[in-house]
Amino acid sequence: MPRESTNLPEYWDSYKPHRGEGDQPAPEVDRFAWTQYDGHGPGAEFLGAPRTALELGCAEGGEAVYLARSGVAVTALDFSTAQIARARNWWGGTPGLTFAHAEACDYLTSTPATYDAIFSIWGAVWFTDPDDLIPLVAERLEPGGVLAFSQAEPIEDYYGPQPMYGNGLAGRKLTLLRWAYSPQWWADLLKRTGFTDIDAAILPAPDPDDVGTLMVRARRAG
Numbered sequence: 001m002p003r004e005s006t007n008l009p010e011y012w013d014s015y016k017p018h019r020g021e022g023d024q025p026a027p028e029v030d031r032f033a034w035t036q037y038d039g040h041g042p043g044a045e046f047l048g049a050p051r052t053a054l055e056l057g058c059a060e061g062g063e064a065v066y067l068a069r070s071g072v073a074v075t076a077l078d079f080s081t082a083q084i085a086r087a088r089n090w091w092g093g094t095p096g097l098t099f100a101h102a103e104a105c106d107y108l109t110s111t112p113a114t115y116d117a118i119f120s121i122w123g124a125v126w127f128t129d130p131d132d133l134i135p136l137v138a139e140r141l142e143p144g145g146v147l148a149f150s151q152a153e154p155i156e157d158y159y160g161p162q163p164m165y166g167n168g169l170a171g172r173k174l175t176l177l178r179w180a181y182s183p184q185w186w187a188d189l190l191k192r193t194g195f196t197d198i199d200a201a202i203l204p205a206p207d208p209d210d211v212g213t214l215m216v217r218a219r220r221a222g
Contacts, residue, residue: 050116057123143222
């Protein structure tokens, strides 16, 4: 049966639904993953060595938990009421970890906090207009702080906001946008926004015929 979300918060509430019986168990948190392939790509070292971090679009919260257990003070943010409730139920007592229910741009506009690292793993950076989001990220990073994110590699020559039907082709109309750009486009935007040490590239999949991962890291000038 197709999903029948009527708005974007409802869509994200249904992300990774529990299909088993009883309460959903917390997943194992034994690694930090950026890509869609198990054991592929860098780990937490891609962020450097932050003391504080903000995740934009944490969903289940596993990567935020991994960082917090490593001694990083982490704020994990998500747009979805259901995702934040589930993450808090699993990880609410983790020292150094705070969950925030908010839209990314709204949070970055309203918070006075600054961070050593801001990151997104197939999260809010993919689903938010970068012309709005990236300048706000820069304002909330400490000088020298790191922005890092990953998402699916773009389809060549099909760049910009990519619409899709959130409820599928047989469900209620709900438009979902993902912003897809080439590594060079991201590098140019980050440079214009005051970032340096920019590394933007496609990490090939383990099988080169499969979809790769866009990996981007940059440092706020300081």
